[in-house]
Amino acid sequence: MSKQRRSxxxxxxxxxxxxxxxxxxxxxxxxxxxxxAAAPAAPARAARLKFAAIGLNHGHIGGxxxxxxxxxxxxxxxxxxEPDLADAFAxxxxxxxxxxxxxxxxxxxxxxxxxxxxxxxxRAPLGIQVMKHGKDFMVDKPGxxxxxxxxxxRRVQAETKRIYSxxxxxxxxxxxxxxxxxxxxxxxxxxxxxxxxxxxxxxxPKTRPAWFFEKEHYGGILTDIASHQFDQxxxxxxxNQAEIVASQVxxxxxxxxxxxxxxxxxxxxxxx
Amino acid sequence: MSKQRRSxxxxxxxxxxxxxxxxxxxxxxxxxxxxxAAAPAAPARAARLKFAAIGLNHGHIGGxxxxxxxxxxxxxxxxxxEPDLADAFAxxxxxxxxxxxxxxxxxxxxxxxxxxxxxxxxRAPLGIQVMKHGKDFMVDKPGxxxxxxxxxxRRVQAETKRIYSxxxxxxxxxxxxxxxxxxxxxxxxxxxxxxxxxxxxxxxPKTRPAWFFEKEHYGGILTDIASHQFDQxxxxxxxNQAEIVASQVxxxxxxxxxxxxxxxxxxxxxxx
Numbered sequence: 001m002s003k004q005r006r007s008x009x010x011x012x013x014x015x016x017x018x019x020x021x022x023x024x025x026x027x028x029x030x031x032x033x034x035x036x037a038a039a040p041a042a043p044a045r046a047a048r049l050k051f052a053a054i055g056l057n058h059g060h061i062g063g064x065x066x067x068x069x070x071x072x073x074x075x076x077x078x079x080x081x082e083p084d085l086a087d088a089f090a091x092x093x094x095x096x097x098x099x100x101x102x103x104x105x106x107x108x109x110x111x112x113x114x115x116x117x118x119x120x121x122x123r124a125p126l127g128i129q130v131m132k133h134g135k136d137f138m139v140d141k142p143g144x145x146x147x148x149x150x151x152x153x154r155r156v157q158a159e160t161k162r163i164y165s166x167x168x169x170x171x172x173x174x175x176x177x178x179x180x181x182x183x184x185x186x187x188x189x190x191x192x193x194x195x196x197x198x199x200x201x202x203x204x205p206k207t208r209p210a211w212f213f214e215k216e217h218y219g220g221i222l223t224d225i226a227s228h229q230f231d232q233x234x235x236x237x238x239x240n241q242a243e244i245v246a247s248q249v250x251x252x253x254x255x256x257x258x259x260x261x262x263x264x265x266x267x268x269x270x271x272x
Numbered sequence: 273m274s275k276q277r278r279s280x281x282x283x284x285x286x287x288x289x290x291x292x293x294x295x296x297x298x299x300x301x302x303x304x305x306x307x308x309a310a311a312p313a314a315p316a317r318a319a320r321l322k323f324a325a326i327g328l329n330h331g332h333i334g335g336x337x338x339x340x341x342x343x344x345x346x347x348x349x350x351x352x353x354e355p356d357l358a359d360a361f362a363x364x365x366x367x368x369x370x371x372x373x374x375x376x377x378x379x380x381x382x383x384x385x386x387x388x389x390x391x392x393x394x395r396a397p398l399g400i401q402v403m404k405h406g407k408d409f410m411v412d413k414p415g416x417x418x419x420x421x422x423x424x425x426r427r428v429q430a431e432t433k434r435i436y437s438x439x440x441x442x443x444x445x446x447x448x449x450x451x452x453x454x455x456x457x458x459x460x461x462x463x464x465x466x467x468x469x470x471x472x473x474x475x476x477p478k479t480r481p482a483w484f485f486e487k488e489h490y491g492g493i494l495t496d497i498a499s500h501q502f503d504q505x506x507x508x509x510x511x512n513q514a515e516i517v518a519s520q521v522x523x524x525x526x527x528x529x530x531x532x533x534x535x536x537x538x539x540x541x542x543x544x
Binding site for chain 1: 463465466468517518524525535537539541
Protein backbone atom coordinates (compact mmCIF):
# COMPACT_ATOMS: atom_id res chain seq x y z
CA MET A 1 0.00 0.00 0.00
CA SER A 2 1.49 3.34 -1.03
CA LYS A 3 1.84 6.15 1.45
CA GLN A 4 -0.59 8.28 -0.51
CA ARG A 5 -3.10 5.45 -0.41
CA ARG A 6 -2.79 5.01 3.34
CA SER A 7 -3.15 8.68 4.02
CA UNK A 8 -6.27 8.81 1.91
CA UNK A 9 -7.79 5.93 3.87
CA UNK A 10 -6.80 7.61 7.13
CA UNK A 11 -8.40 10.79 5.94
CA UNK A 12 -11.73 9.22 5.09
CA UNK A 13 -11.70 7.34 8.35
CA UNK A 14 -11.10 10.41 10.45
CA UNK A 15 -13.58 12.48 8.44
CA UNK A 16 -16.32 10.02 9.13
CA UNK A 17 -15.49 9.74 12.81
CA UNK A 18 -15.61 13.47 13.11
CA UNK A 19 -18.85 13.66 11.21
CA UNK A 20 -20.42 11.25 13.66
CA UNK A 21 -19.55 13.39 16.63
CA UNK A 22 -20.80 16.53 14.97
CA UNK A 23 -24.13 15.36 13.67
CA UNK A 24 -25.93 18.48 14.78
CA UNK A 25 -24.42 20.58 11.99
CA UNK A 26 -25.88 18.35 9.34
CA UNK A 27 -29.03 18.24 11.43
CA UNK A 28 -29.65 21.90 10.78
CA UNK A 29 -30.15 21.07 7.15
CA UNK A 30 -32.44 18.21 6.34
CA UNK A 31 -31.36 14.71 7.35
CA UNK A 32 -33.90 13.59 9.90
CA UNK A 33 -31.57 11.05 11.45
CA UNK A 34 -29.15 13.75 12.52
CA UNK A 35 -31.61 15.87 14.43
CA UNK A 36 -31.84 13.85 17.58
CA ALA A 37 -28.93 15.32 19.51
CA ALA A 38 -26.87 18.49 19.59
CA ALA A 39 -23.23 18.99 20.43
CA PRO A 40 -20.88 21.96 20.52
CA ALA A 41 -19.25 22.68 17.17
CA ALA A 42 -15.67 21.54 16.73
CA PRO A 43 -13.33 23.72 14.71
CA ALA A 44 -12.75 22.37 11.20
CA ARG A 45 -9.33 20.84 10.67
CA ALA A 46 -6.80 22.58 8.47
CA ALA A 47 -7.52 21.81 4.83
CA ARG A 48 -5.59 18.71 3.84
CA LEU A 49 -7.52 17.28 0.88
CA LYS A 50 -9.32 18.89 -2.04
CA PHE A 51 -12.70 17.48 -2.97
CA ALA A 52 -15.67 18.15 -5.24
CA ALA A 53 -19.37 17.33 -5.40
CA ILE A 54 -21.11 15.82 -8.43
CA GLY A 55 -24.83 15.11 -8.32
CA LEU A 56 -26.90 17.17 -5.88
CA ASN A 57 -30.26 15.44 -6.20
CA HIS A 58 -30.74 14.53 -2.57
CA GLY A 59 -30.54 16.98 0.33
CA HIS A 60 -28.09 14.64 2.04
CA ILE A 61 -25.36 16.24 -0.08
CA GLY A 62 -25.18 19.02 2.51
CA GLY A 63 -24.40 16.58 5.32
CA UNK A 64 -21.79 14.89 3.17
CA UNK A 65 -20.00 18.10 2.23
CA UNK A 66 -20.13 19.43 5.77
CA UNK A 67 -18.72 16.25 7.26
CA UNK A 68 -15.79 16.15 4.84
CA UNK A 69 -15.10 19.84 5.49
CA UNK A 70 -15.08 19.24 9.23
CA UNK A 71 -12.56 16.46 8.67
CA UNK A 72 -10.23 18.80 6.79
CA UNK A 73 -11.59 18.69 3.26
CA UNK A 74 -11.49 21.74 1.02
CA UNK A 75 -14.47 21.95 -1.31
CA UNK A 76 -13.09 23.24 -4.57
CA UNK A 77 -15.78 22.61 -7.16
CA UNK A 78 -19.16 21.07 -7.91
CA UNK A 79 -21.39 20.05 -10.78
CA UNK A 80 -25.08 19.29 -11.24
CA UNK A 81 -26.93 18.93 -14.51
CA GLU A 82 -29.95 20.66 -12.92
CA PRO A 83 -29.40 24.46 -12.85
CA ASP A 84 -31.74 25.00 -9.87
CA LEU A 85 -29.88 22.48 -7.71
CA ALA A 86 -26.56 24.01 -8.73
CA ASP A 87 -27.84 27.50 -7.86
CA ALA A 88 -28.90 26.44 -4.38
CA PHE A 89 -25.60 24.66 -3.77
CA ALA A 90 -23.61 27.69 -4.97
CA UNK A 91 -25.44 29.87 -2.48
CA UNK A 92 -24.65 27.52 0.40
CA UNK A 93 -21.02 26.94 -0.60
CA UNK A 94 -19.77 30.16 -2.25
CA UNK A 95 -16.16 29.00 -1.94
CA UNK A 96 -16.69 26.27 -4.58
CA UNK A 97 -16.24 26.75 -8.29
CA UNK A 98 -19.14 25.79 -10.54
CA UNK A 99 -17.75 23.32 -13.04
CA UNK A 100 -19.13 23.16 -16.58
CA UNK A 101 -19.27 19.39 -16.67
CA UNK A 102 -18.58 16.23 -14.69
CA UNK A 103 -15.58 15.72 -16.91
CA UNK A 104 -13.99 18.95 -15.77
CA UNK A 105 -14.02 17.65 -12.20
CA UNK A 106 -13.00 14.10 -13.09
CA UNK A 107 -10.00 15.42 -15.00
CA UNK A 108 -8.83 17.83 -12.30
CA UNK A 109 -5.71 16.17 -10.84
CA UNK A 110 -5.91 18.24 -7.65
CA UNK A 111 -9.24 16.70 -6.63
CA UNK A 112 -8.73 13.52 -4.62
CA UNK A 113 -12.31 12.80 -3.57
CA UNK A 114 -15.76 13.22 -5.13
CA UNK A 115 -18.90 13.20 -2.99
CA UNK A 116 -22.29 12.57 -4.56
CA UNK A 117 -25.99 12.47 -3.77
CA UNK A 118 -27.08 11.90 -7.34
CA UNK A 119 -30.17 9.88 -8.29
CA UNK A 120 -29.52 6.43 -6.80
CA UNK A 121 -29.32 4.44 -10.03
CA UNK A 122 -26.77 6.96 -11.35
CA ARG A 123 -24.46 6.61 -8.36
CA ALA A 124 -22.54 3.47 -9.26
CA PRO A 125 -21.84 4.54 -12.86
CA LEU A 126 -20.52 7.85 -11.52
CA GLY A 127 -18.49 6.21 -8.76
CA ILE A 128 -16.91 3.89 -11.30
CA GLN A 129 -15.87 6.87 -13.42
CA VAL A 130 -14.54 8.63 -10.33
CA MET A 131 -12.39 5.64 -9.38
CA LYS A 132 -11.19 5.20 -12.95
CA HIS A 133 -9.96 8.80 -12.77
CA GLY A 134 -7.87 7.95 -9.72
CA LYS A 135 -10.14 9.57 -7.14
CA ASP A 136 -12.03 8.24 -4.14
CA PHE A 137 -15.81 8.36 -3.94
CA MET A 138 -18.11 8.99 -1.01
CA VAL A 139 -21.79 8.60 -1.78
CA ASP A 140 -25.14 8.99 -0.08
CA LYS A 141 -27.02 5.77 0.66
CA PRO A 142 -28.07 3.65 -1.15
CA GLY A 143 -24.62 3.28 -2.62
CA UNK A 144 -26.07 1.56 -5.69
CA UNK A 145 -29.40 0.09 -6.79
CA UNK A 146 -28.65 -3.30 -8.37
CA UNK A 147 -26.44 -6.30 -7.69
CA UNK A 148 -24.97 -5.82 -11.15
CA UNK A 149 -23.88 -2.29 -10.21
CA UNK A 150 -22.39 -3.66 -7.01
CA UNK A 151 -20.37 -6.25 -8.94
CA UNK A 152 -19.10 -3.63 -11.38
CA UNK A 153 -18.16 -1.20 -8.62
CA ARG A 154 -16.31 -3.97 -6.78
CA ARG A 155 -14.42 -4.94 -9.90
CA VAL A 156 -13.31 -1.38 -10.64
CA GLN A 157 -12.47 -0.81 -6.98
CA ALA A 158 -10.18 -3.85 -7.03
CA GLU A 159 -8.55 -2.68 -10.26
CA THR A 160 -8.04 0.93 -9.22
CA LYS A 161 -7.57 0.47 -5.43
CA ARG A 162 -9.67 3.56 -4.89
CA ILE A 163 -12.24 3.93 -2.07
CA TYR A 164 -15.99 3.63 -2.68
CA SER A 165 -17.61 4.57 0.60
CA UNK A 166 -21.22 5.15 1.61
CA UNK A 167 -22.18 7.69 4.25
CA UNK A 168 -24.83 5.93 6.35
CA UNK A 169 -26.05 9.00 8.19
CA UNK A 170 -28.34 7.10 10.57
CA UNK A 171 -25.29 5.42 12.08
CA UNK A 172 -22.41 7.82 11.44
CA UNK A 173 -24.15 11.17 11.85
CA UNK A 174 -26.53 10.33 14.67
CA UNK A 175 -25.04 10.74 18.13
CA UNK A 176 -27.49 8.31 19.74
CA UNK A 177 -26.39 5.55 17.37
CA UNK A 178 -22.74 6.40 17.86
CA UNK A 179 -23.24 6.19 21.64
CA UNK A 180 -25.12 2.89 21.25
CA UNK A 181 -22.17 1.55 19.26
CA UNK A 182 -19.77 2.59 22.01
CA UNK A 183 -21.93 0.87 24.62
CA UNK A 184 -22.09 -2.33 22.58
CA UNK A 185 -18.34 -2.26 22.10
CA UNK A 186 -17.84 -1.75 25.84
CA UNK A 187 -19.88 -4.89 26.51
CA UNK A 188 -22.73 -3.02 28.19
CA UNK A 189 -25.41 -5.36 26.84
CA UNK A 190 -23.44 -8.50 26.02
CA UNK A 191 -23.48 -10.01 22.58
CA UNK A 192 -25.94 -8.42 20.16
CA UNK A 193 -27.97 -11.19 18.54
CA UNK A 194 -30.72 -9.13 16.94
CA UNK A 195 -31.51 -5.60 15.90
CA UNK A 196 -34.94 -4.32 14.96
CA UNK A 197 -34.90 -1.28 12.75
CA UNK A 198 -37.89 0.78 11.78
CA UNK A 199 -37.63 3.29 8.98
CA UNK A 200 -40.81 5.28 8.64
CA UNK A 201 -40.26 7.86 5.97
CA UNK A 202 -41.96 11.14 5.17
CA UNK A 203 -43.84 11.12 1.85
CA UNK A 204 -43.92 14.89 1.16
CA PRO A 205 -44.87 14.16 -2.45
CA LYS A 206 -45.25 17.81 -3.37
CA THR A 207 -41.60 18.60 -2.87
CA ARG A 208 -40.15 15.40 -4.28
CA PRO A 209 -39.08 15.01 -7.88
CA ALA A 210 -40.54 12.14 -9.89
CA TRP A 211 -37.56 9.82 -9.46
CA PHE A 212 -38.43 9.32 -5.78
CA PHE A 213 -41.48 7.36 -6.95
CA GLU A 214 -39.87 5.32 -9.73
CA LYS A 215 -38.36 2.08 -8.57
CA GLU A 216 -35.80 1.83 -11.36
CA HIS A 217 -34.35 5.13 -10.16
CA TYR A 218 -34.55 4.95 -6.36
CA GLY A 219 -34.00 1.21 -6.13
CA GLY A 220 -37.07 0.12 -4.16
CA ILE A 221 -37.86 0.68 -0.52
CA LEU A 222 -35.46 -1.92 0.93
CA THR A 223 -32.51 -0.78 -1.17
CA ASP A 224 -33.25 2.83 -0.42
CA ILE A 225 -34.55 3.14 3.12
CA ALA A 226 -33.59 -0.19 4.70
CA SER A 227 -29.98 0.13 3.63
CA HIS A 228 -29.59 2.12 6.87
CA GLN A 229 -30.98 -0.78 8.88
CA PHE A 230 -28.81 -3.31 7.05
CA ASP A 231 -25.79 -1.20 7.90
CA GLN A 232 -26.80 -0.95 11.56
CA UNK A 233 -27.45 -4.70 11.75
CA UNK A 234 -23.98 -5.47 10.42
CA UNK A 235 -22.39 -2.89 12.70
CA UNK A 236 -24.11 -3.82 15.95
CA UNK A 237 -23.92 -7.60 15.51
CA UNK A 238 -20.29 -7.45 14.41
CA UNK A 239 -21.14 -9.12 11.11
CA ASN A 240 -19.28 -8.56 7.87
CA GLN A 241 -21.70 -10.70 5.90
CA ALA A 242 -25.44 -11.22 6.03
CA GLU A 243 -27.92 -13.13 3.98
CA ILE A 244 -31.50 -12.09 3.38
CA VAL A 245 -33.67 -14.83 4.86
CA ALA A 246 -36.84 -13.32 3.39
CA SER A 247 -38.36 -10.01 2.42
CA GLN A 248 -41.70 -8.63 1.33
CA VAL A 249 -42.48 -5.32 -0.31
CA UNK A 250 -45.67 -3.73 -1.51
CA UNK A 251 -47.56 -0.64 -2.55
CA UNK A 252 -50.36 -0.65 -0.02
CA UNK A 253 -51.89 2.77 -0.32
CA UNK A 254 -50.52 4.69 -3.30
CA UNK A 255 -51.94 3.29 -6.56
CA UNK A 256 -51.31 6.69 -8.19
CA UNK A 257 -47.58 5.85 -8.13
CA UNK A 258 -47.30 2.32 -9.44
CA UNK A 259 -43.51 2.46 -9.17
CA UNK A 260 -43.59 3.23 -5.45
CA UNK A 261 -43.10 0.66 -2.74
CA UNK A 262 -44.61 2.13 0.41
CA UNK A 263 -44.04 -0.93 2.59
CA UNK A 264 -41.15 -3.31 3.00
CA UNK A 265 -40.06 -5.84 5.54
CA UNK A 266 -36.88 -7.90 5.61
CA UNK A 267 -35.24 -10.54 7.80
CA UNK A 268 -31.48 -11.04 7.91
CA UNK A 269 -29.09 -13.67 9.15
CA UNK A 270 -25.59 -12.44 9.92
CA UNK A 271 -22.23 -14.03 10.71
CA UNK A 272 -21.37 -11.85 13.72
CA MET B 273 -77.30 -24.27 16.40
CA SER B 274 -79.00 -25.35 19.62
CA LYS B 275 -79.93 -22.88 22.29
CA GLN B 276 -77.53 -24.49 24.71
CA ARG B 277 -74.80 -24.16 22.15
CA ARG B 278 -75.49 -20.49 21.56
CA SER B 279 -75.57 -19.71 25.25
CA UNK B 280 -72.25 -21.41 25.73
CA UNK B 281 -70.68 -19.35 22.99
CA UNK B 282 -72.20 -16.21 24.44
CA UNK B 283 -70.84 -17.15 27.81
CA UNK B 284 -67.30 -17.65 26.64
CA UNK B 285 -67.48 -14.45 24.66
CA UNK B 286 -68.64 -12.37 27.58
CA UNK B 287 -66.21 -14.04 29.96
CA UNK B 288 -63.30 -13.13 27.80
CA UNK B 289 -64.50 -9.59 27.26
CA UNK B 290 -64.84 -9.15 30.97
CA UNK B 291 -61.46 -10.68 31.58
CA UNK B 292 -59.90 -8.17 29.25
CA UNK B 293 -61.29 -5.22 31.11
CA UNK B 294 -60.28 -6.61 34.47
CA UNK B 295 -56.75 -7.62 33.76
CA UNK B 296 -55.44 -6.20 37.00
CA UNK B 297 -56.90 -9.03 39.05
CA UNK B 298 -54.97 -11.60 37.10
CA UNK B 299 -52.04 -9.24 37.22
CA UNK B 300 -51.74 -9.71 40.96
CA UNK B 301 -50.72 -13.27 40.28
CA UNK B 302 -48.03 -13.93 37.77
CA UNK B 303 -48.81 -13.13 34.13
CA UNK B 304 -46.44 -10.36 33.20
CA UNK B 305 -48.65 -9.15 30.39
CA UNK B 306 -51.42 -8.31 32.76
CA UNK B 307 -49.45 -6.07 35.08
CA UNK B 308 -49.31 -2.96 32.97
CA ALA B 309 -52.54 -1.30 34.05
CA ALA B 310 -54.95 -1.28 36.94
CA ALA B 311 -58.70 -0.86 37.00
CA PRO B 312 -61.37 -0.96 39.68
CA ALA B 313 -62.67 -4.46 40.37
CA ALA B 314 -66.01 -5.38 38.85
CA PRO B 315 -68.31 -7.62 40.87
CA ALA B 316 -68.34 -11.21 39.61
CA ARG B 317 -71.49 -12.15 37.73
CA ALA B 318 -73.95 -14.56 39.25
CA ALA B 319 -72.79 -18.13 38.70
CA ARG B 320 -74.24 -19.37 35.44
CA LEU B 321 -71.87 -22.14 34.33
CA LYS B 322 -69.97 -24.81 36.19
CA PHE B 323 -66.39 -25.42 35.20
CA ALA B 324 -63.30 -27.34 36.25
CA ALA B 325 -59.53 -27.13 35.82
CA ILE B 326 -57.33 -29.97 34.61
CA GLY B 327 -53.59 -29.48 34.29
CA LEU B 328 -52.00 -26.79 36.45
CA ASN B 329 -48.47 -26.78 35.09
CA HIS B 330 -48.27 -23.13 34.14
CA GLY B 331 -49.05 -20.24 36.47
CA HIS B 332 -51.38 -18.84 33.82
CA ILE B 333 -54.04 -21.20 35.19
CA GLY B 334 -54.80 -18.60 37.88
CA GLY B 335 -55.59 -15.93 35.28
CA UNK B 336 -57.76 -18.38 33.38
CA UNK B 337 -59.78 -19.45 36.41
CA UNK B 338 -60.17 -15.89 37.63
CA UNK B 339 -61.37 -14.61 34.28
CA UNK B 340 -64.01 -17.33 33.96
CA UNK B 341 -65.16 -16.69 37.52
CA UNK B 342 -65.49 -12.98 36.81
CA UNK B 343 -67.63 -13.85 33.80
CA UNK B 344 -69.99 -15.94 35.92
CA UNK B 345 -68.27 -19.31 36.08
CA UNK B 346 -68.46 -21.50 39.16
CA UNK B 347 -65.28 -23.48 39.76
CA UNK B 348 -66.45 -26.85 41.01
CA UNK B 349 -63.44 -29.15 40.75
CA UNK B 350 -59.86 -29.57 39.60
CA UNK B 351 -57.25 -32.21 38.89
CA UNK B 352 -53.48 -32.28 38.54
CA UNK B 353 -51.25 -35.33 38.48
CA GLU B 354 -48.61 -33.39 40.45
CA PRO B 355 -49.58 -33.30 44.17
CA ASP B 356 -47.63 -30.09 44.88
CA LEU B 357 -49.43 -28.19 42.11
CA ALA B 358 -52.76 -29.53 43.32
CA ASP B 359 -51.98 -28.46 46.89
CA ALA B 360 -51.18 -24.91 45.85
CA PHE B 361 -54.31 -24.69 43.71
CA ALA B 362 -56.48 -26.03 46.56
CA UNK B 363 -55.17 -23.31 48.83
CA UNK B 364 -55.99 -20.60 46.31
CA UNK B 365 -59.41 -21.98 45.38
CA UNK B 366 -60.81 -23.68 48.51
CA UNK B 367 -64.28 -23.80 46.95
CA UNK B 368 -63.20 -26.41 44.40
CA UNK B 369 -63.31 -30.15 44.94
CA UNK B 370 -60.09 -32.08 44.34
CA UNK B 371 -60.96 -34.79 41.82
CA UNK B 372 -59.21 -38.17 41.93
CA UNK B 373 -58.66 -38.29 38.18
CA UNK B 374 -59.19 -36.46 34.91
CA UNK B 375 -61.85 -38.98 34.15
CA UNK B 376 -63.92 -37.98 37.17
CA UNK B 377 -64.12 -34.44 35.78
CA UNK B 378 -64.64 -35.50 32.18
CA UNK B 379 -67.57 -37.68 33.21
CA UNK B 380 -69.27 -35.10 35.41
CA UNK B 381 -72.31 -34.01 33.38
CA UNK B 382 -72.68 -30.77 35.37
CA UNK B 383 -69.34 -29.44 34.17
CA UNK B 384 -69.70 -27.54 30.89
CA UNK B 385 -66.21 -26.13 30.53
CA UNK B 386 -62.69 -27.29 31.35
CA UNK B 387 -59.79 -24.85 31.60
CA UNK B 388 -56.21 -26.05 31.37
CA UNK B 389 -52.63 -24.89 31.63
CA UNK B 390 -51.11 -28.32 31.29
CA UNK B 391 -47.74 -28.97 29.64
CA UNK B 392 -48.16 -27.62 26.08
CA UNK B 393 -47.81 -30.90 24.19
CA UNK B 394 -50.49 -32.44 26.46
CA ARG B 395 -53.03 -29.71 25.79
CA ALA B 396 -54.50 -30.86 22.49
CA PRO B 397 -54.93 -34.51 23.60
CA LEU B 398 -56.71 -33.25 26.71
CA GLY B 399 -58.83 -30.75 24.78
CA ILE B 400 -59.89 -33.49 22.38
CA GLN B 401 -61.03 -35.65 25.30
CA VAL B 402 -62.84 -32.69 26.82
CA MET B 403 -64.75 -32.03 23.58
CA LYS B 404 -65.51 -35.71 23.13
CA HIS B 405 -67.12 -35.60 26.57
CA GLY B 406 -69.43 -32.82 25.42
CA LYS B 407 -67.65 -29.98 27.17
CA ASP B 408 -65.93 -26.81 25.97
CA PHE B 409 -62.22 -26.22 26.47
CA MET B 410 -60.32 -23.03 27.26
CA VAL B 411 -56.57 -23.42 27.29
CA ASP B 412 -53.48 -21.35 27.97
CA LYS B 413 -51.35 -20.47 24.94
CA PRO B 414 -49.91 -22.22 23.02
CA GLY B 415 -53.11 -24.06 22.32
CA UNK B 416 -51.18 -26.99 20.86
CA UNK B 417 -47.63 -27.75 19.77
CA UNK B 418 -47.82 -29.45 16.36
CA UNK B 419 -49.77 -29.08 13.13
CA UNK B 420 -50.91 -32.66 13.58
CA UNK B 421 -52.46 -31.78 16.94
CA UNK B 422 -54.12 -28.79 15.31
CA UNK B 423 -55.63 -30.97 12.59
CA UNK B 424 -56.92 -33.48 15.13
CA UNK B 425 -58.38 -30.79 17.36
CA ARG B 426 -60.11 -29.22 14.37
CA ARG B 427 -61.56 -32.54 13.29
CA VAL B 428 -62.96 -33.32 16.75
CA GLN B 429 -64.22 -29.76 17.12
CA ALA B 430 -66.15 -30.12 13.85
CA GLU B 431 -67.56 -33.48 14.94
CA THR B 432 -68.56 -32.42 18.45
CA LYS B 433 -69.38 -28.74 17.83
CA ARG B 434 -67.68 -27.91 21.08
CA ILE B 435 -65.48 -24.83 21.64
CA TYR B 436 -61.67 -25.03 21.75
CA SER B 437 -60.51 -21.58 22.78
CA UNK B 438 -57.11 -20.18 23.69
CA UNK B 439 -56.71 -17.39 26.24
CA UNK B 440 -54.12 -15.07 24.71
CA UNK B 441 -53.43 -13.05 27.83
CA UNK B 442 -51.21 -10.47 26.11
CA UNK B 443 -54.20 -9.34 24.07
CA UNK B 444 -57.24 -10.23 26.17
CA UNK B 445 -55.93 -9.56 29.66
CA UNK B 446 -53.79 -6.51 28.98
CA UNK B 447 -55.67 -3.22 29.13
CA UNK B 448 -53.15 -1.41 26.93
CA UNK B 449 -53.68 -3.93 24.14
CA UNK B 450 -57.45 -3.82 24.58
CA UNK B 451 -57.33 -0.03 24.32
CA UNK B 452 -55.10 -0.25 21.24
CA UNK B 453 -57.65 -2.58 19.67
CA UNK B 454 -60.41 -0.08 20.36
CA UNK B 455 -58.37 2.72 18.80
CA UNK B 456 -57.65 0.65 15.70
CA UNK B 457 -61.33 -0.22 15.38
CA UNK B 458 -62.25 3.45 15.73
CA UNK B 459 -59.97 4.28 12.81
CA UNK B 460 -57.53 6.29 14.89
CA UNK B 461 -54.49 5.19 12.90
CA UNK B 462 -56.01 4.10 9.61
CA UNK B 463 -55.45 0.65 8.21
CA UNK B 464 -52.94 -1.47 10.13
CA UNK B 465 -50.47 -2.92 7.65
CA UNK B 466 -47.81 -4.16 10.03
CA UNK B 467 -47.29 -5.05 13.65
CA UNK B 468 -43.94 -5.59 15.32
CA UNK B 469 -44.09 -7.75 18.39
CA UNK B 470 -41.24 -8.34 20.77
CA UNK B 471 -41.47 -11.13 23.32
CA UNK B 472 -38.50 -11.08 25.64
CA UNK B 473 -39.04 -13.75 28.24
CA UNK B 474 -37.60 -14.31 31.68
CA UNK B 475 -35.42 -17.40 31.95
CA UNK B 476 -35.67 -18.01 35.74
CA PRO B 477 -34.27 -21.50 35.22
CA LYS B 478 -34.18 -22.32 38.92
CA THR B 479 -37.93 -22.18 39.29
CA ARG B 480 -38.88 -23.81 36.01
CA PRO B 481 -39.52 -27.51 35.62
CA ALA B 482 -37.57 -29.42 32.99
CA TRP B 483 -40.30 -29.34 30.33
CA PHE B 484 -39.78 -25.60 29.84
CA PHE B 485 -36.43 -26.47 28.24
CA GLU B 486 -37.51 -29.44 26.14
CA LYS B 487 -38.78 -28.51 22.70
CA GLU B 488 -40.99 -31.57 22.29
CA HIS B 489 -42.90 -30.46 25.39
CA TYR B 490 -43.05 -26.67 25.12
CA GLY B 491 -43.24 -26.57 21.33
CA GLY B 492 -40.30 -24.31 20.50
CA ILE B 493 -39.96 -20.58 21.03
CA LEU B 494 -42.20 -19.45 18.16
CA THR B 495 -45.03 -21.83 19.05
CA ASP B 496 -44.76 -20.95 22.70
CA ILE B 497 -43.87 -17.26 23.03
CA ALA B 498 -44.63 -15.86 19.56
CA SER B 499 -48.13 -17.32 19.55
CA HIS B 500 -49.06 -14.10 21.39
CA GLN B 501 -47.59 -12.01 18.59
CA PHE B 502 -49.28 -14.11 15.91
CA ASP B 503 -52.57 -13.53 17.66
CA GLN B 504 -51.99 -9.79 17.91
CA UNK B 505 -50.96 -9.60 14.25
CA UNK B 506 -54.18 -11.31 13.15
CA UNK B 507 -56.27 -9.16 15.48
CA UNK B 508 -54.80 -5.77 14.64
CA UNK B 509 -54.54 -6.29 10.88
CA UNK B 510 -58.02 -7.78 10.70
CA UNK B 511 -56.66 -11.00 9.21
CA ASN B 512 -58.22 -14.41 9.68
CA GLN B 513 -55.39 -16.15 7.87
CA ALA B 514 -51.65 -15.63 7.72
CA GLU B 515 -48.79 -17.44 6.13
CA ILE B 516 -45.30 -17.62 7.57
CA VAL B 517 -43.02 -15.96 5.03
CA ALA B 518 -39.90 -17.06 6.90
CA SER B 519 -38.63 -17.81 10.36
CA GLN B 520 -35.37 -18.51 12.12
CA VAL B 521 -34.77 -19.98 15.55
CA UNK B 522 -31.67 -20.82 17.50
CA UNK B 523 -30.02 -21.59 20.77
CA UNK B 524 -27.51 -18.78 20.99
CA UNK B 525 -26.32 -18.84 24.56
CA UNK B 526 -27.57 -21.93 26.39
CA UNK B 527 -25.67 -25.02 25.25
CA UNK B 528 -26.48 -26.66 28.60
CA UNK B 529 -30.09 -27.02 27.39
CA UNK B 530 -29.86 -28.41 23.88
CA UNK B 531 -33.67 -28.54 23.65
CA UNK B 532 -34.05 -24.83 24.30
CA UNK B 533 -34.56 -22.23 21.62
CA UNK B 534 -33.54 -18.91 23.15
CA UNK B 535 -34.00 -16.85 19.99
CA UNK B 536 -36.65 -16.81 17.31
CA UNK B 537 -37.73 -14.45 14.60
CA UNK B 538 -40.65 -14.76 12.22
CA UNK B 539 -42.23 -12.80 9.37
CA UNK B 540 -45.91 -13.11 8.47
CA UNK B 541 -48.12 -12.18 5.57
CA UNK B 542 -51.79 -11.78 6.42
CA UNK B 543 -55.02 -11.38 4.47
CA UNK B 544 -56.40 -8.41 6.46
